[in-house]
Amino acid sequence: MQRHLRLRRTEDFARLKQSGHVWRHPLLILSVTANSLTHNRYGFVTSKQLGNAVARNRIRRLLREAVRHAHPDLAPGYDVAVIARMPIRGKSYRTVKEAVWAGLHAAGLWRPKGETPP
Numbered sequence: 344m345q346r347h348l349r350l351r352r353t354e355d356f357a358r359l360k361q362s363g364h365v366w367r368h369p370l371l372i373l374s375v376t377a378n379s380l381t382h383n384r385y386g387f388v389t390s391k392q393l394g395n396a397v398a399r400n401r402i403r404r405l406l407r408e409a410v411r412h413a414h415p416d417l418a419p420g421y422d423v424a425v426i427a428r429m430p431i432r433g434k435s436y437r438t439v440k441e442a443v444w445a446g447l448h449a450a451g452l453w454r455p456k457g458e459t460p461p
Contacts (some may be wrong), residue, residue: 344407348414350386351353353416359386366449370434372426373407373446382419383452385410388426400428405436411445415453 350356363374367422378384387406389399406425409415425446 344385344411347353348382348384350384350424351431355384355388355422356388356424359422363424364450366399366446368429368442368446370431370439370442370445371428373443373450374424374426375450375452376422377420378422383414383417383421383423385414386422388424390427391429392429393432398413398432400434402431403433404442405439408436409440412440413444413447413453416454417447418454421452423447423452 350359359374359376363376366373366375385407387403389402391399393399393402406427410423410425425443431442
């Protein structure tokens, strides 16, 4: 994922936690809030409860890839945090992608096909 699309600062994650809207899925939690930019920024949270570094990195890679594929079809101007939950361990990419996309649909971030961004 491109550097300018990453959500990295602690203040940004704190703002998402405080004022973001939350959607829950058995595999993940999605927190979304508007930003003042012309693009979306994404952050991924994997706690140590999910396993060792290898397991957490694999989960992060799966989440990033699912968001990367969805990014062109999403409405711009949002900060999105994807928080992995325990049942995500050992799931396939297809399952993770479906969970991420379900969360993005529930959050109302999908742009209808053919609609131009504002």
